[in-house]
Amino acid sequence: MLRQWLVVASVVGLNAPVWAGDGDKVLQQVDQKANAPSDTWFSFTAVTQEPGKAERTMKFEVQNKGERRLVQFSEPSDMKGTRVLVLSRTQMWVYLPAYRKVRRVASHVKQQGFMGTTYSDEDMSTTQFGAIYDAQIIADAEAEVNLQLVPREGMETSYGKVEMTVRKDLMLPSQLRFFNRDGALIKTEVRDQYDCADSVCTPGRLKMTDHSRSDAWTVLEATERRVNQGVSDGLFSVRNLERGR
């Protein structure tokens, strides 16, 4: 009954979520919601814990616009001044202050953790799941819907499958489970503490657990955020990586 109402509501222009058996449409809505602001800026504190090791804390700022992303690290001291530019899933550059050089990030590095975290470069550069995966609804409950994402033909991705739990009230993911090509669960990401000010919802906390590394985890906490600042496209240039240093 609820599903029927939602379908009707969507058709009559209430712009409500659609998940009546069409996973791709649900995923499209998730992507649209996640990328709704014209631009976002976050200040993150990242804590990584690997079994048997001390916690490692990083601080960085992320400026997003569409699929473009500019990351600047301020802590720890050995990473200060490091910047990463993401223009697309396959176009990523890093500025290394110690060498004063900009380098393209090669694919073989992307399988490693992003700057020592449990997030990979691929995780950090994926902003539109619908561009990479076909989606199918595998469970539909009152508050959430579960999607199974499999790579589209010809798309290169490290994952053989992703299971996404979508909160119906926000149409945004609350959990992502990443599987390798053999079907084994290798990572789980939980997104919570959504901040919905200014009609834009963004997770205040993200936790990625890497089951292939003895459940090592990284928690990203957004300590500050700004949306729709009218950021210039020129900010997302290779030249800009070198600016100011």
Next chain:
Amino acid sequence: MMLLGLLAWGVGSAWSSDVDASGYATADLRVRLTDLPAGAWYAPAGRRAGVERSKAIAGGEVFVRTGQWSTTAAGRVEALDGSTADALVPLTVPERVMPVRVRLDELTLELWDVLVPGLDLTLGHQTVMWGVGDQFNPTNTLNASDLEDPLQFGMKLPNTMVRLDYALGPMWTLSAVGVPVFRPAALPATAALGPAFVGRMPMVEDDLRRELQDAQAFSRDSTRTPTIVRSTSVAYPGRGLENAQGMVRLGGSVGMQDVALSWYTGRSDIPQPIANHTERVTQRVCHPVRTGDCINGYLLTDATMAYPRMHVAGFNAAGEINPLGFVGAHPLGWRFELAVIQPEQLTVAITNGDLDLGDGLVQPAGEYDYGLDGERPTVIRDEAFAKWTLGLDYTFGDALYVNAQWVHGMVDEFGAGDFLSPGYVTRAGDADWEMRRMRVGDYLVVGADILLGGPTLRIFSLTDLSGYRYEDTSSGEVRVTNHGPFSEDGFSAVVYPELIVPFEGGLSMNVGVVNMLGRDHTKFGDPAAGGTVAFMKVNHRF
């Protein structure tokens, strides 16, 4: 008018200041593991095993951003080991008893979006680092090489420059840099041992060079008057605008590959000999132990060196290839950096005072009769040559990164002569023989980072693949014996393992050994290259 425009633009876009500062403290201890002998007994020039360097360094950087411009200042203070006080009076000068060195690494004013969006102007004391090669960058010729510290190989010396960058979209940048005043490369302390090897004659002309080898040996053996280099001076280019350096570069991406084209005009930062003057000094000196082993004097040579002009056309490309994609492997990273260098011709003037060599042999004062139809001997031919770096890298899982490069031409190699167009330099010589190698050599660089949980084991190796040739002229003909890169006389390599241990709070420790392998005439066995040194550095960044 332009200045007024800049000022108006600056005032109009002023913001509040944003200040950022960072610093570091480093304790640096190096120990030479074995003696580094150089020079004959009458002119010893080597270095003893023991503490090579013991320094404490404090450094930092301040970055101030105000609106559309920023200022960056970076520098360091180094407390040096030992003392430069060599007499009683200097011992009363604290600065000489306890020497300290101050170095300014950067002082720049960077203005963004000057006059038009995307145009940036950077003025001041700065370093421009270009080139896709890993530490071996033949197209990166704007700043002089900083070779003073072998552990910092690949670094450059800052210089006062004017730099313009214009962003042509997200991936393309057009840059132009002017360098008003030339700055030479900083050389390692052991480079001073080079002149001890007087058989390394730089002339290209074979007959003349062999004639000079014979004359030098005759003087040493028959009249007991060996040659030693008394001094080496350098002649800097003048401060006229004709000696300014400049470079333009266009860099960007084509598909998934980064590419850049560049053009540099300026000078080589490594000096080449242009004059050699010899005087005879009569002074009987005997070996302190072998008392019968005496000399009757010296042929003291004063050498002058200069920095030859050059133009460099550069090409850089980097990207990925995936030869094993069909088995699911990730692509290999590749990079290629090519410099085609057109040098000016450089000749050397060989002069002497009256040389009475005994046995009725007298060389009158004046310039040597080269027998080259009035021309002086050539040190560098005006023939274009190439240097390049071709590299591959790959990451295996989470714990192993491997990098391999073919380096054609090291930073100190200059002039035409390689496997494509043979030309040689003399690495050792005497009467009737010389040991020579290609002027521009070939090297295999292999490096690996192995993550060991927290610490990283970094292994770097550099092997000379050029080989050496022994030229025997005792029979009146030139008989060549080739020594391959893995033969006893041809092998030369650097093996540099390093353990990097990070601690909490920005503290880290680096421990390792730079092993320089090979005989004295080889690239890395050469005492002037530095010899084997162990090191430990503890660093705190904040």
